[in-house]
Amino acid sequence: MVIGYLLRESVSGFRRAPLAVWATLTTMSLALLLVGLVVLIAYDARQVVEGLKEKVELEVFLLDPPARPIEAWLAELRSDPAIESVAYISKDSAAAIFRREFGTEAELFVAYDFLPASFRIHLRPAWRNPDSAAAVARRLQAMEGVDEVVYNQALLLRLEENVRLVSWMGAGVGFVVLLAAIVLVVNTIRLTVYAKRLLIRTMKLVGATEWFIRLPFVLEGFLLGMLGGALAGGMLFVLRELVLASYLPAFQVLRWPGEHPLMLWGALVLFGALVGMLSASFSAKRFIRRTPLS
Amino acid sequence: MKAATPLVILDRVRAGYEGRAVLDGVSFRLDQGEFCYLVGPTGSGKSTLLKLLYMELLPISGLVQVGAFRSDTIRPRQIPYLRRRLGVIFQDFQLLPDRSVFDNVAFVFYVTGRSGRDVRTRVLHLLTMVGLSHKRYRMPHELSGGEQQRVAIARALALDPELLLADEPTGNLDPHVSEDIMRILWNINRQGTAVLMATHDYAMVRRFPARTVALVDGRLVEVNPGVL
Ligand SMILES: Nc1ncnc2c1ncn2[C@@H]1O[C@H](COP(=O)(O)OP(=O)(O)OP(=O)(O)O)[C@@H](O)[C@H]1O
Ligand SMILES: [Mg+2]
Numbered sequence: 220m221v222i223g224y225l226l227r228e229s230v231s232g233f234r235r236a237p238l239a240v241w242a243t244l245t246t247m248s249l250a251l252l253l254v255g256l257v258v259l260i261a262y263d264a265r266q267v268v269e270g271l272k273e274k275v276e277l278e279v280f281l282l283d284p285p286a287r288p289i290e291a292w293l294a295e296l297r298s299d300p301a302i303e304s305v306a307y308i309s310k311d312s313a314a315a316i317f318r319r320e321f322g323t324e325a326e327l328f329v330a331y332d333f334l335p336a337s338f339r340i341h342l343r344p345a346w347r348n349p350d351s352a353a354a355v356a357r358r359l360q361a362m363e364g365v366d367e368v369v370y371n372q373a374l375l376l377r378l379e380e381n382v383r384l385v386s387w388m389g390a391g392v393g394f395v396v397l398l399a400a401i402v403l404v405v406n407t408i409r410l411t412v413y414a415k416r417l418l419i420r421t422m423k424l425v426g427a428t429e430w431f432i433r434l435p436f437v438l439e440g441f442l443l444g445m446l447g448g449a450l451a452g453g454m455l456f457v458l459r460e461l462v463l464a465s466y467l468p469a470f471q472v473l474r475w476p477g478e479h480p481l482m483l484w485g486a487l488v489l490f491g492a493l494v495g496m497l498s499a500s501f502s503a504k505r506f507i508r509r510t511p512l513s
Numbered sequence: 514m515k516a517a518t519p520l521v522i523l524d525r526v527r528a529g530y531e532g533r534a535v536l537d538g539v540s541f542r543l544d545q546g547e548f549c550y551l552v553g554p555t556g557s558g559k560s561t562l563l564k565l566l567y568m569e570l571l572p573i574s575g576l577v578q579v580g581a582f583r584s585d586t587i588r589p590r591q592i593p594y595l596r597r598r599l600g601v602i603f604q605d606f607q608l609l610p611d612r613s614v615f616d617n618v619a620f621v622f623y624v625t626g627r628s629g630r631d632v633r634t635r636v637l638h639l640l641t642m643v644g645l646s647h648k649r650y651r652m653p654h655e656l657s658g659g660e661q662q663r664v665a666i667a668r669a670l671a672l673d674p675e676l677l678l679a680d681e682p683t684g685n686l687d688p689h690v691s692e693d694i695m696r697i698l699w700n701i702n703r704q705g706t707a708v709l710m711a712t713h714d715y716a717m718v719r720r721f722p723a724r725t726v727a728l729v730d731g732r733l734v735e736v737n738p739g740v741l
Contacts, residue, residue: 224623421609424567425668426597427624429590512569513560513603513680 228435229442236410240443243407247447248454250400251491255455255483257389262476264385268378272347277340277370279359283310285336286364296338301346301355306339313337335366349375401498404443408436408502412510419510429507436503437496444495445488452484517544519578520676520707521566523733526575528565534573535561537731543709545675548702550718550738551711553728559711562728563678566709567599568592580675597625600669600677600706604684606661608653614640614664615649621671639667643697659690666697670706677701679710683717695721715741 233240285292289307296305308316313334346355352375356368412419422432460480476483521543529535535558543549551559564570565577568587577584582595608617618639622632640646643663653661662682669677679698683691695717702708712718718725718738725738 417607418609421607421620422624423593424596424601424607425621425624426593426595426672428593431624431626512567513564513607 225435225438229438231415231435233439236407236414239407239410243403243443244447244450246403247400247443247491247495248450250396251448251451251487252454253396254393254490255451255487256458257393258476258483258486259455259459261386261389264382266474268382269344269347271378272344272375273341275342275347275352275371275375277338277342277352277356277359277368279338279340279368280335280366281337282364282366283335292338296340299355301342301351302340303343304341308337308339310334310336347375349379397494400447401494404440404495404498405502407443408440408499409506411436411439412503412506416510419507420512423507423510424512429504432507433500433503436507437500440495440497440499440502441492442495443499444491444493446491447495448488448491449484451491452480452487455483455487456480517547519543520545520547520580521709522576522578523562523565524576524578526565526572526577528561528570528572528575532573535731536565536728536733539575539728539731539733541726541733543676543707546702546705546707548699548708548723549710550723550725551709551728552713552715552718552725552736552741555713557728558731559728560680562733563601563680563709563711566676566678567596567601597672598674598676600666600672600674602662602665602669602677602679602682604681606653606658606665606685608661608664608668610653613650613652614645614656617653617664618668618671621668625672635671636667639670640664642670643667657690658686659693662686662694663697666694666701670701674706676707676709679708679712681711681713683712683714688716691717692720 289309293305293307296302313336317334340359342352342355346352349372352370353372356370359365360368419432519542521541523539523541526539527534527537528539539562541562551562553559561570565572565584566579568577568579568582568584571577571584579595580598582591582598587595609620612620615636618636619632622628622635637646637649640649643666645660645663645667648656648660653664656664662685666677666682677698682698683694686694691714698708698710699721718741722738725736725741726733727736
């Protein structure tokens with residue numbers, strides 16, 4: 220009976236203040252859609268950046284002749300925790316690569332002898348940032364027999380900077396949008412509280428506890444948030460899988476966070492429910508207190 | 514003879530709205546099972562005094578005590594439990610228009626966390642007490658004013674309160690319907706519930722004489738009901 224009452228009352232707002240409910244549901248879905256987009260863009264950007272960072276390699280040019288046997292170098296480098304993989308480019312293969320890349324123009328050079336042997340090193344993911352890469356480069360530079368260490372530091376710096384910018388912008392947009400959604404939920408609940416003031420007054424008068432009076436509104440906020448999240452997740456899926464994929468096929472290679480669209484969908488539903496519930500609870504508490512008894 | 518126990522105590526109460534005192538220096542005591550009228554010109558603060566008792570309003574200074582609940586120590590979350598010990602009825606009945614007579618009364622049980630077959634029996638008993646069990650499926654707007662007030666009384670008595678507060682319960686009713694309502698209140702009082710009734714209706718006070726207090730210029734004085 221009590222459960223039945225709660226459920227009936229929590230959906231009755233949909234009937235009593237339909238306009239407010241629709242406005243909230245719309246805003247809630249749009250807000251959560253934007254939040255979802257921010258998350259997705261951040262995630263995509265990260266994937267792209269990780270892909271680019273993966274390509275950054277350290278070239279370690281060796282003095283000629285080598286200070287120690289190549290095998291010893293390789294063994295030492297491979298045991299370095301910062302290093303994922305090492306390839307040795309001998310003088311000969313450096314020349315071959317040069318010739319392949321420059322073709323006949325390469326013939327202009329009399330001898331390929333000027334190309335030194337080198338190691339090409341890929342760092343492990345955790346070291347693929349400007350500071351760590353610089354530290355590793357310094358360390359390698361200090362090794363005996365190393366002529367020069369070269370890598371694209373500018374690219375790493377630029378990537379880092381862009382990631383930071385995108386993250387801040389995403390967080391900013393997400394925050395503002397969420398705030399708007401919260402304001403709207405608070406307002407909707409205020410309207411449904413107003414629409415039910417006679418009921419609330421009577422409940423207060425006969426001694427219903429504050430929580431009991433508030434619960435249907437909290438449940439209403441919870442349902443609105445959940446619905447908003449579900450709608451937002453659906454729109455996001457359509458946007459990405461159908462619209463974006465057909466206009467920008469490059470995005471097809473990107474993965475969904477958690478490897479499955481349902482993960483983000485579920486997260487949005489949960490997050491929406493939480494936001495809806497908390498703002499409704501806040502609003503209901505405030506406005507139920509202000510409902511006079513006579 | 515059993516010594517009377519105080520149910521309500523007001524001790525030098527000052528109360529009002531936004532710092533403006535409507536009541537000032539009001540002291541009052543109501544015993545268990547007592548019947549008392551509260552009279553005074555319009556705007557003198559009768560409703561304000563009743564609000565103090567169901568603690569919709571807390572005093573600026575002084576003490577209000579109802580049963581074990583004291584205005585100086587009560588927490589907001591305890592107020593519902595105070596209200597379960599009280600019944601309140603108003604001039605405008607304040608029934609819920611969207612549910613039947615039966616559900617208006619049963620509502621009290623639901624919202625205070627009771628349900629089941631006992632509730633049904635109890636609601637029927639209450640409606641019988643006010644003579645309306647045959648109209649239990651009617652909606653409030655299908656009832657006369659007097660009948661609506663009787664539903665409100667049944668609702669107020671649902672949780673077996675020790676005290677019934679009535680704010681001009683006959684204010685909207687014509688004389689002979691008012692008399693029916695008075696008779697019901699009188700009977701309730703005879704069964705042991707204390708009643709405090711704010712009223713303008715001096716004819717009714719003379720017809721059913723009982724202790725009478727009057728609010729004059731923010732103060733409370735005992736008056737002789739015969740001289741009203
Ligand atoms: N919620 C409120 N806010 C501000 N002032 C109020 C409020 N309620 C009542 N008042 C003022 O307090 C004074 C006492 O009002 P109250 O309703 O207690 O009088 P009353 O004796 O019940 O009058 P009536 O016989 O007309 O019902 C009046 O001057 C009224 O204007
Ligand atoms: Mg009044």
